[in-house]
Amino acid sequence: MEAVPELNPDGEWFVSERPFRHVRAERVFRDDCYRGLEKAFGAIKKGGETGGIGARFERSTSAYDALIAAVSPLMSARFRPLFDRRWIALLAGVLDLPLLPQIDGALHEVPINSRAGWIHNDFCSAWFDAGVRGDLIFPDRRKCAYFTGSPKTPDARPREYIRAATMIFYLDNDRWKPGAGGETGLYATSRRGTGEVHAVAPVSNSLLLFECSPHSYHALLANPGCPRKSIILWLHCTVDYAQSRWGRAVTRRRST
Numbered sequence: 385m386e387a388v389p390e391l392n393p394d395g396e397w398f399v400s401e402r403p404f405r406h407v408r409a410e411r412v413f414r415d416d417c418y419r420g421l422e423k424a425f426g427a428i429k430k431g432g433e434t435g436g437i438g439a440r441f442e443r444s445t446s447a448y449d450a451l452i453a454a455v456s457p458l459m460s461a462r463f464r465p466l467f468d469r470r471w472i473a474l475l476a477g478v479l480d481l482p483l484l485p486q487i488d489g490a491l492h493e494v495p496i497n498s499r500a501g502w503i504h505n506d507f508c509s510a511w512f513d514a515g516v517r518g519d520l521i522f523p524d525r526r527k528c529a530y531f532t533g534s535p536k537t538p539d540a541r542p543r544e545y546i547r548a549a550t551m552i553f554y555l556d557n558d559r560w561k562p563g564a565g566g567e568t569g570l571y572a573t574s575r576r577g578t579g580e581v582h583a584v585a586p587v588s589n590s591l592l593l594f595e596c597s598p599h600s601y602h603a604l605l606a607n608p609g610c611p612r613k614s615i616i617l618w619l620h621c622t623v624d625y626a627q628s629r630w631g632r633a634v635t636r637r638r639s640t
Contacts, residue, residue: 386470390417392589397478403572403580404601406594407478410587412553417465418589422556424462425491425613428453441493449498450604455489455615457522463489466553466615469519476619479549479595485521486512486545486620488530494566494604494612501604503574506550507596508635509533510620514541546634547596548621554586556613564609568592571601586612598633 395411413421429441441451453459460467467489476483488510511533513524523530526537533542552568560566566586572579583605584592594600596618604612626634 386473388465388468388470388474390414390465400582403570403582404594404597404599406570406584406592408584408590408592410590412589412591413465418555421463421466421553421615422588425555425615428459428462428491429493441491448501449495450501451493451495453491454525455491455522457518457520460489460520460522463615466617467520472520472619475549475551475593475617478593481548481595481619482621482625484545484548484620484622485519486510486523487520488523488618488620490616492612492614492616494607496607496609496611498604498607500569500606503569503571503576503601503603505574505596505598505600505602506547506618507598507600507626507630507633508547509623510545510547510618511542512545512620514543515539544623544636545620546623546626547618548626549593549595549619550600550602551617551619552584552592553615553617554590554592554613555588555615557586557588557610559610560586560588560612561609564607565605566607566610566612567605569603569605570594571603572599574601586614598630 390413392411392414397409399407441453444452465471511528513527527540528535528542567583570582
């Protein structure tokens with residue numbers, strides 16, 4: 385595995401087993417690298433559409449208050465090393481997952497006083513166009529729908545994968561303090577108020593990483609104290625691998 389030179393040698397990584405296995409890291413990147421990520425995030429948020437890359441924050445659904453900008457291949461260059469082959473290999477290695485080039489990502493900003501999100505596990509089908517090649521492959525939503533595989537062009541070749549891991553990198557949250565909310569809640573079950581709950585603070589230059597599974601239940605917690613910003617990255621695996629590991633518990637959506 386190639387080294388990631390932007391990593392902070394003084395950073396700390398922790399593995400926890402409850403309520404499901406997850407990894408936390410603090411002071412992840414060297415200061416110059418981290419400030420560059422923070423600056424790139426702020427420029428896109430402020431400019432809406434910046435440098436011809438077509439980045440725009442939008443609210444995804446009426447049930448979720450976060451503003452989201454999908455990461456494209458062109459946009460990803462501004463957020464290195466997060467969207468870099470060496471970084472993907474590091475994350476896959478930490479979780480002992482097979483390394484595939486298929487990834488997806490998004491910038492998230494949760495405005496102050498946003499509602500809590502729904503509890504979910506991210507363990508679902510994700511579709512990529514089979515005609516795309518490269519060291520890293522992002523979903524081409526112009527050719528097929530990411531969650532359903534529905535073709536959008538006559539030459540689309542949708543191929544199903546499964547989300548294998550979720551990384552949440554927190555940044556530009558220096559105003560955060562206990563009580564402000566905006567943590568990522570980790571749950572032992574899919575129902576609020578039952579089982580063990582752990583709240584991961586959105587501290588700047590820290591991350592949360594976990595393998596997607598039938599029980600990787602998590603949700604955004606309401607944030608009455610301050611906004612929350614993060615960058616999300618998803619790794620993927622083949623359907624055969626997911627089923628060999630977890631049986632048929634994956635939430636699959638068929639191409640239409």
